[in-house]
Amino acid sequence: VDATLDLFHEIERLKKEKNAIILAHYYQEPDIQDVADYIGDSLGLAQAAEKTDADIIVFAGVHFMAETAKILNPKKKVLLPDLKAGCSLADSAPADAFREFRNQHPDHVVISYINCTAEIKAQSDIIVTSSNAALVVNSVPKDQPIIFAPDKNLGAYLIKKTGRDMLLWNGACMVHEIFSLEKITKLKIRHPKAKILAHPECEEPILHIADYIGSTTGILKYSREDSATEYIVATETGILHQMQKDSPHKTFIPAPPTNNCACNDCPHMKLNTLEKLYLCMEYETPEILMEEELRKAAKKPIDRMLEISR
Ligand code: 13P
Ligand code: SF4
Secondary structure (H helix, E strand, C coil): CCCCCCHHHHHHHHHHHHCEEEEEECCCCHHHHHHCCEEECHHHHHHHHHHCCCCEEEEECCHHHHHHHHHHCCCCEEECCCCCCCCHHHHCCCHHHHHHHHHHCCCCEEEEECCCCHHHHHCCCEEECCCCHHHHHHHCCCCCCEEEECEHHHHHHHHHHHCCCEEECCECCCCCCCECHHHHHHHHHHCCCCEEEECCCCCHHHHHHCCEECCHHHHHHHHHHCCCCEEEEECCHHHHHHHHHHCCCCEEEECCECCCCCCCCCCCHHHCCHHHHHHHHHHCCCECCCCHHHHHHHHHHHHHHHHHHC
C-alpha cells in the first residue's frame, strides 16, 4: 500500500462507491472500530447483517462471524480482511468428531454458541450468543436433555444460571482462559473500589469474583450506566476503546493474564488491520463462499435464535 494514502479517506470513498457496509466487533483494533458503520457483539452483528441493504458486507471480525453474515445474505458479497482470522472455540469443535458425539446422544437438543463453524451450526437445533444464551436455554422444555457446544465455560455458567443440566462439549476461548485469579485479586487489593467485569467465556473462579458478567455489549452498557469510576475488565482489550470513549472520566484496567504478556489480545481478531481492510475493499477479496446446502442447514438454527431474540 502506498504510504501516502489516507486509509480513512480511501475506506470512506470505497464504502460509497461500492455501497459497502463495515461491521466490526468490539475486539477489533481502535482504527477499525472508528471506520466501522456498526460496532457490536455477536448478536448485534448478526442482527445488523440480517437488516442491511448494502451490496457488500465487509466483516471486521473473525471467520465464523463473516460466515454467519454470509449465511444470512447469500446474494451479497461478504468480505473478511484476513481469511486466517479464526477462533480457538470454533477450532475446538471439528465437524466429524461433533457428529459422532451428537450421534451418541440422539435424544438431546443441540444448542451451539455462535462461535462455531457453519458445519457445526448445520448440526445444531438452535444457536446462541453470550447475550441471549440464558433466554434460549430457558425456552427449551424442562424435560428435554440438551447438548451445549463448544464453550465449556459459557456452558458451565449457563448451567448455574438456568439450573438446567446440560452435556458440555470440551472447548474454550484461548483469550478468556488465561486470566489469573491471583493477579486479579492483587489488583483488586490495590484498587478496592474497582468493579470486576467479566465475559462468560472466562473460567468459573473469575466469574465467581465478577461484579457483572455479560457479552461485550452488556459489559460496555454496564460500565456506561454504573456509578463506579474504576473497572477491571476480564475480556479482550479491544472493548476498552469504546468504554473509554463512552466514559472518558472512568478508569479501565485490563485484567492480567497468567503469562507475562501485558495484554489480552485475541491473535485472530488482531490479524485484521486497517491496511488489510482497505485492500479487501479495493480488490473485493478475500470473500466468504459457501455451498448452498450447507448454508441452508446452518441458517435454520440461526433463524430460531433471531426469532427468540427479537
Ligand atoms: P460477544 O461480543 O458476543 O460477547 O462475543 C465475544 C467473543 O469472544 C467473540 O469472539
Ligand atoms: Fe474466538 Fe476467543 Fe478470539 Fe473470540 S476472543 S474470536 S472466542 S479466540
